[in-house]
Amino acid sequence: MVPPYLEGEVAEVLPSGNYNIETTVVKLKTEKGLEELKLYQHWPVRNPRPIKHRKTIFRPLITGQRVIDMFFPLAKGGTVAIPGGFGTGKTMTQHQLAKWSDADIIVYIGCGERGNEMTEVLEDFPKLIDPKTNMPLMNRTILIANTSNMPVAAREASIYTGITLAEYFRDMGYHVAIMADSTSRWAEALREISGRLEEMPAEEGYPAYLPSRLAEFYERAGYVENMNGTEGSVTVIGAVSPAGGDFSEPVTQNTKRFVSAFLSLDKKLAYSRHYPAINWLSSYSGYINLLKDWYEENVSPEIWDLRGRMLKLLYEESKLLEIVKLVGEDVLPDDQRLILETSKIIRIAFLQQNAYHAEDTFVPLEKQYKMLKTIEIFYESSFKAVKVGVPISHLINKDIFESLYKMKYNVPNDNYQVLENLQDEIVEYYGKLHDKYASEK
């Protein structure tokens, strides 16, 4: 609680109890005399609060969202952008992260967006229980409301206030995640104010200092050793809302330069109701290598390899779909059609995740891993069958496919027996098919 740059000896301290923020709780004897410490600090919000030093990133920010945790993992102390056109799910994704990510403190900035989205948070969060502490989620959440009907000049203030609050809690040794929805509205405010000041406009009318402002904001993220020797982190997650979903505009392009993870929301996926509409071909996480050890130690030694193999199938699918568009699926050999079938399972059973479903809204890492593993077991055992000549039509077993598609709803988050049974069933079924065809050969 002692502000940065102040040190001394505690002369007086109040016993624990309830005090308002104006009460002097500690008197500190410093070289300059007696300092009175209250339950708040003054800090100029444009300046980053000091730290001892930055540490290398090594821990994930677990979100419970499968496409993120398994394919594009976020890191405590990292930076993330969520760009997407109108209605692609930026707000929904940020709400999901605010609800379920394993940060200690959430700072949520509604910046220039609709007011009812803030109301939603206010209404939803007190009803939800934080799985880590069993307390209402609202207890760990700070909301900064600067909605579209409020003055434009306040948008900048909301962004800086948010990041400073995040640092304030980080300094106490907490892991803080800050969400800004949307940084584009902040950039627009900069443009408007800069115009009124008659500054020279740069790209698309934005001021020339837009990139440096964005950089300064994201640079305040980090996993650090605090001045007081504790460890804490600030993870910055910014939504970007380019007009018409056109990512070539200056805010998206500049943001891309300063963030390490990029969750690209796709209009086409959103229209086809594939939620979260995170495009697996154009998104990336720069934390893959840094988080590898953590995932392999804490989830499974093979998890990163499994991840790579499954992503590869999805890349192959996208190439095959180009061919299918031209000449149809029938011309493809069965092993390639199996790639299409498996990728469809990955997309629908694994990547799609329903934020409104009680069991599916948040999924623990272990279950995510086991779900993906089940899909791979399907792929491997049916691939072996394809290799001895089992036609693809025989591989599509209605019961097995249905179990795969429904595993996200049918497997409880704390008991994976159903998944283990399904894995056994798959191995047995395709093993028998394989043996039958192999012996006929």
Ligand SMILES: Nc1ncnc2c1ncn2[C@@H]1O[C@H](COP(=O)(O)OP(=O)(O)O)[C@@H](O)[C@H]1O
């Ligand atoms: N993970 C999800 N699960 C279910 N529905 C979703 C999900 N993500 C987005 N949606 C749907 O998309 C709609 C628009 O999302 P929203 O976050 O408001 O878009 P944006 O903020 O990008 O304009 C939501 O109201 C919801 O119906």
Ligand SMILES: [Mg+2]
């Ligand atoms: Mg929105």
